[in-house]
Amino acid sequence: MKVTIDASLCTGCSLCYSDVPEVFAMSDDGLAKVIVASPAGDLASKAKDAADGCPATAIIIAE
Ligand code: SF4
Structure with missing residues (x-):
């Protein structure tokens, strides 16, 4: 599987990188990466x- 983030949709709510810091992190612009x-x-x-x-x-x- 492949994981990507649509930066045009991300609001930087922090949910993903708080819950799964092994896969997601906050980028310099405050959005998820x-x-x-x-x-x-x-x-x-x-x-x-x-x-x-x-x-x-x-x-x-994407699978
Ligand atoms: S920070 Fe993560 S959970 Fe929040 S909107 Fe962005 S991608 Fe979604």
Whole structure:
């Protein structure tokens, strides 16, 4: 799987990088960035949960 963030949608709410700091982090511009683009196993599951929970639907998961 591949994780990306649509920066035009992200509001910087912090949810994803608070919940899954192994995959997401805050970038210099205050928005989220992906630090592990191809998570596997448990991390993949957490990344999917973060995508489901993103209030801006900014996290894109490609299989
Ligand atoms: S949960 Fe969504 S809107 Fe919030 S920081 Fe992460 S990508 Fe951005």
